[in-house]
Amino acid sequence: MEFTIRPASRGDELGVVAAVKTVYDEYGFTWDPEDYHADLYDLEAHFGNGAAILFVAEDGGGILGCAGLETFPTVEGPVGEVVHGSPLPRIAGTDCEFLRLYVQPTARRRGLGAALVEHVLQEAVQRGCSRMEIWTDKRFVDAHRLYQRYGARIVGERICDDPDVSPEWGMILEL
Numbered sequence: 001m002e003f004t005i006r007p008a009s010r011g012d013e014l015g016v017v018a019a020v021k022t023v024y025d026e027y028g029f030t031w032d033p034e035d036y037h038a039d040l041y042d043l044e045a046h047f048g049n050g051a052a053i054l055f056v057a058e059d060g061g062g063i064l065g066c067a068g069l070e071t072f073p074t075v076e077g078p079v080g081e082v083v084h085g086s087p088l089p090r091i092a093g094t095d096c097e098f099l100r101l102y103v104q105p106t107a108r109r110r111g112l113g114a115a116l117v118e119h120v121l122q123e124a125v126q127r128g129c130s131r132m133e134i135w136t137d138k139r140f141v142d143a144h145r146l147y148q149r150y151g152a153r154i155v156g157e158r159i160c161d162d163p164d165v166s167p168e169w170g171m172i173l174e175l
């Protein structure tokens with residue numbers, strides 16, 4: 001299957017929401033348009049501000065998946081240690097975060113996930129970032145393998161503030 005990857009822009013909301021919600025339905029997770037998923041309904045506000053970017057993977061039929069990056073001042077503390085953050089624990093020494101990696105079930109195992117990861121890592125390097133944090137639901141074992149293939153390692157855990165209070169692994173990736 002041919003696919004392309006590009007930065008998301010205004011107008012992609014419906015496609016992005018449909019792709020991500022399919023994955024939430026697959027796992028039986030709670031969809032929360034008002035809060036936890038509000039960023040996907042207003043891409044311009046959340047990913048058009050210079051500090052964050054969302055990439056989408058698509059083919060002729062529409063959006064199949066996405067992945068994002070957010071940059072920020074380096075989290076203070078000993079590198080790789082999980083430290084107190086507001087509202088959630090963070091990983092010290094990181095200056096960017098990998099966000100919202102999802103590929104629709106019917107489009108998997110064709111390289112979209114890897115291509116999305118590579119776009120996000122390349123973007124982070126271009127922006128001068130040095131260490132990335134990745135918080136990933138403990139049930140997303142396929143994603144853990146993918147991240148580890150690019151050098152990410154688990155350094156801690158936390159409970160997310162999503163509606164399902166999901167247990168997450170915290171990973172760090174040296175860029």
Ligand SMILES: CC(C)(COP(=O)(O)OP(=O)(O)OC[C@H]1O[C@@H](n2cnc3c(N)ncnc32)[C@H](O)[C@@H]1OP(=O)(O)O)[C@@H](O)C(=O)NCCC(=O)NCCS
Nearest residue numbers: 101102103108109110111112113114136137140142143145
């Ligand atoms: C994790 C996820 C994004 C991976 O997406 P994907 O598009 O399937 O990723 P890829 O195709 O790049 O790689 C998946 C596997 O297919 C394999 N693969 C890639 N192209 C292939 C091809 N042409 N033929 C056969 N296998 C292939 C990869 O080697 C990889 O193998 P692995 O199972 O040994 O790790 C997807 O499974 C997903 O959305 N999962 C649910 C949500 C999730 O976990 N999100 C993470 C949030 S932190």
